[in-house]
Amino acid sequence: MDRLDNTVRPYAWGSTTAIPALLGTEPTGEPQAELWMGAHPGAPSRLDRGAGPVTLADVIDADPDGELGEAVTGRFGPRLPFLLKLLAADAPLSLQVHPDPAQAESGFADEERRGVPLDAPHRTYKDAHHKPELICALTPFEGLCGFRPAAEAAALLDGLGVDSLKPYADILRAATPASDALREVFTAVLTADPEAMAGTVRAAAEAAGRLAGEPGPHAAALAAYASLARHHPGDPGVIAAMLLHHVQLRPGEALHLGAGVPHAYLRGFGVEIMANSDNVLRCGLTPKHVDVPELLRVTRFEPTAPAVLRPEAVDGEETYETPAEEFRLSRFVRAEGEAPRRLPPGRPQIVLCTAGSALLTAGDGRELPLRPGESAFVPAGEEIQLSGPGTVFRATVAA
Missing domain, CATH: 2.60.120.10 (Jelly Rolls)
Structure with a gap:
């Protein structure tokens, strides 16, 4: 067993205080968004077995079967298949989905064939692996996950009283099956004229902020959507987010994020674990590349209840069960x-x-x-x- 020396990732959405408070260190004044524990090549943990610091990735490369076990290397190859993190968000992360294994493999192979550099800003697939995730809340944690039922999404949009949202609400009420309605509206939002959509976002955000203070089933969600618009003014992802469930986790609860399910973390501090992959397809709430055709191919448009998990206790060990x-x-x-x-x-x-x-x-x-x-x-x-x-x-x- 070896103590790990881990790297903090200073993404702009990160908290300046949560990770330092846990570690008992002084805040630097800069965001400290994630603390990575694992062998990811972007920031592998380091350890010292007496000959000086080395990365965990190098240790595993030197003896994969000894470090990981033959069963793991036989199934996943000579690589640690997961990455563990502390994640501290003070602002929303991008709205995104992850591919399933077949989509990741084919998408990566296609971009390799076309010679798209791995570090190109328009590159979609960084590797050939899928990326299921689990976030377990250490503090109250807020996020978006999975499509609402089409009728519920239509009622939420109607309730804002914004004329330019009415066509989307009409489609959500009229089109069948619900997955077709959600696909049509999601596509229309992401491909709309940017100037017109920016006006819709402003009007919707103003209405959401106003209605968030009134009693109602969507008050917390409306406050979250108004906050999104403050962080990302004019972004079509704000309207796309209104099609999704708003999720609030209590400490100890977790959220599982499977392939094709749109999601975004909004605020909170938690322990995150994921398959060791960088494959993210962004839907909005980001200045980064949005590959709409590939996004539409990967996204699952069925209404999906958020997979909120509570641990199952056996002999003192509380486990968060997922299909991963x-x-x-x-x-x-x-x-x-x-x-x-x-x-x-x-x-x-x-x-x-x-x-x-x-x-x-x-x-x-x-x-x-x-x-x-x-x-x-x-x-x-x-x-x-x-x-x-x-x-x-x-x-x-x-x-």
Whole structure:
């Protein structure tokens, strides 16, 4: 087991205080959006086994079977298939979807054939992998996820009283099946004349802000849409977001994001785990490239209830079950004096402390204490004991 030295990513939407407060460090005044734990080539964690700091990616490259286990390398190749993060958002992230495995593989191969550079701003597929995700809230967390039923979306748009939204509401009420209606409106919003759409966004945002203060089933969602427009004035993604469910997570609840489901994180602090991929197709709320034809091919337009998860507890380990094979996230909330817990070997693990303290003990007696925000990598062949009063997240491979 090895303590990890992790990189903070300073994206503009990040909180200036949440990650420093957890780590017990002074804020820099700059956004600290994500703390990455894993072997992603963009910011691999570092560790020191006595010969100086090296990246976790280099450690795995030197002995994939020893670090990951033969079952993992046989299924996913010589790479850690997940990335664990602390994510701290003070402003909305882009509205986006992720491809399924077949779409990612074919999309990547197509862009490779056409010679699109990997770092080109118009490149859509960075690799050949899909990107399921899970976010677990450490604080109240707000996001958007999945299409509303068409009739519900029509009622929300109608309630704003904006003339230029009425044609979209009419389509949502009249077209069948609901997936066709959602596709037609989503496409129309993203391909509309930019100047005309900017006016619609302004009017819709003003109405949403005004109505958010009144009692009603959509008050919190309307406040969120008005906030989106303040951060992204005139962006068609604001109207596209109104077709989606507004989700509010309580601490300990999680949201699973599967392929083709449009989503955006809005605000909050949480632990995120995902398949180790960079494939994101953006719908809006971003200055980055929006590939509308590919986006429409990948997006699933069926109304989808948000996949809000509460952990399933077995013998003190609370697990967030998802269909993803690349990762499995669980949590231990341990009391003072609680007996040590064995963390079985066989697959690679990253252990993260988020409250209190934790102590990892190896079979040979080596000990590694963890404070909030600190993490450790445990190779597949190592069995450890977890003790100490605190909250600990365990990331490993499901399959």
